[in-house]
Amino acid sequence: MKWMAALACVLVTSMCLAQAAQSFRPASTNVWGAQYPRIDDAGRVQVRVKAPEADSVRLNFWSGPKLQMQKQPDGFWTVTTEPLVPGFHYYTLVIDGAEVADPGSQAFFGGSRHASGVEIPEPGTTFYSVQDVPHGQVREVWYHSQVTATWRHALVYLPPGYDSQNERRYPVLYLQHGGGEDETGWIRQGRANFILDNLIAARQAEPMIVVMAYGYALRAGESLPEPAPFGSPQMWQAMQHMTSTFEDDVTQALIPFIDKTFRTLTDRDNRAMAGLSLGGMQTFHITLRHLDLFSHIGGFSGAGGVLGDSAGKFDPKTDYEGAFADAAGFAKKVHVFWIGVGTAEPERFHARIGGLHKNLDAAGIEHIYVESQGTDHEWQTWRRALHDFAPRLFRTRKTRS
């Protein structure tokens, strides 16, 4: 009990000074009552897990340190990391070869599993914090897709005031998760609702609806391939294979459902799509083949298949059925064409996104390229991307369809 610790402090001052100096506190991403993982102001993370009969326990930050944990006499294993950069970091524990989630953490869907995560605050940064401003609502919807012949789950952010302004119609951003994640990622890990709440309250973004769909789709009757380990070539192959099915689901089932269910503006000028990593690839695939439906495009650490290939294979005349062939026409149609990457991401993402940027420049294709300083292929990069992208949407109306 806290008061017992306080009592102990009165008795043993030195202990308390040592505690204060370290000042570790439970992470905001912990489950109710869990004291670990703990973080300090420098961004160090202390992890602790009970595994009395284990021979080896490792801490595995997916984009960070991989550390052997130390066994304590009480059967708990502990370790403290070096300072981590701010943001949300996925991690797992490897207990005698079994890769599992930490019971002390909330569960976040990534890597095709419910993994653990820890949030390191960024000092002075509040754009993704819950603040005392009007809040939109995140709604869960189920829609029946004739493409997949299944009920599909999506999350929909409705901006503040949606319920009280009964006549108003809103533009729509379709916002996709990455490979191995699902439709909950942009809310749970990305805090997209708070990012939009804060931008809208500051009048920096138009009130908009944000639709977060489940990015995997198999056609009616099609079977799921045998399991492919996360990150394996087979997995990426399966996910790419599903992109054309997802394209049909979005254009034939999801968009009609959203436009029927919510007070949307249904013309192309008022419809955007963006995604991170795999979701960026899907965004390019879907929007560039359906410029009759979309006028704003965002690729966050991810872009089209052949696009951005560092080998320089990009051919603006033929790729994507010639969507880029007419640079002036493209600029007229596409009001925002945004790509970005974190400076600390692995080289292949730089090569791909930075290469795409150069290729687009060389071909005279109007676009916005933004680098996120010091962030990896992680959610802090994508929170910043959304925070930069959303204010640009639905502001100018170069064309009317």
Next chain:
Amino acid sequence: MKWMAALACVLVTSMCLAQAAQSFRPASTNVWGAQYPRIDDAGRVQVRVKAPEADSVRLNFWSGPKLQMQKQPDGFWTVTTEPLVPGFHYYTLVIDGAEVADPGSQAFFGGSRHASGVEIPEPGTTFYSVQDVPHGQVREVWYHSQVTATWRHALVYLPPGYDSQNERRYPVLYLQHGGGEDETGWIRQGRANFILDNLIAARQAEPMIVVMAYGYALRAGESLPEPAPFGSPQMWQAMQHMTSTFEDDVTQALIPFIDKTFRTLTDRDNRAMAGLSLGGMQTFHITLRHLDLFSHIGGFSGAGGVLGDSAGKFDPKTDYEGAFADAAGFAKKVHVFWIGVGTAEPERFHARIGGLHKNLDAAGIEHIYVESQGTDHEWQTWRRALHDFAPRLFRTRKTRS
């Protein structure tokens, strides 16, 4: 790949017959692409996890079998259970003494952690299935509570038609999770949204709003006690301690927020509260002290503290500040007073709920008592409870405040 398995079937007929006889298939509660856990028509569950360096892996169904798993030459551990009863079953894996979630399962918040779960279908039962009927929406809301001085998260079910019938107002059911669970339980595990969708489509229940709040609350400035293992006396003590804070949060922050945010009917005749286990205890505590606010009460495998004590301590004249003292007056005020328990629940729940039933009968207090046949202290009991309870709500209006 599926077609390779099909090809193998052509070549090795005997193998395929063996497969067909077993007919294990991935559980509906699995994460995307996970082939395990698998279930068969009899309700057997096959679990499989990779733990190549472990000495011992156990499968732990919380209200079911606890089994030693067998190590296979490939480093995976497997086991097959006896047939389990239909419904949703929480489980964990114990790997060399570490109790963790199964990476193949979706995460369900229970036991103060994200645990694993497996859904065993109940043949012929569709009341909690997603069906081709109009669907309500589940909304996530955040409200600021002056009681806790924090932003609090709740889920709100809005019935089909809420958005299109702009003038219509709806009655409200406040529906609480159990101890160690959270506000997501009634949707993820309980499928309350589908239960309501189906009842409303069949005109068996009034269209209503269902509010699912986070049942833990600490007053502003109050600290969380040190962690108490799930199920320990300290944990129950902490949860009971928080009930009066939660009472203030519900009556002073949550209800005003809901009535301000949604088109509710705000009189007591149109407000109900129910909960399971700990949530039933909280429901009794809150509703019986606020009969000015509530007129329908449900306790699913849980009821008030002293109430239902098998030692027979129930005193209708004095308990709950005399709410039961006037049986006729109580019956006039409380339109539905519902308690229930599963026949396969541990004896202490029978003693408590069954004992309460007898005590209420003896005191001449009008109530409904329903037993769920063959089900344990698990979600199948509470799905059935909601399915029996919801149709009774907001039908009769004995009084008007």
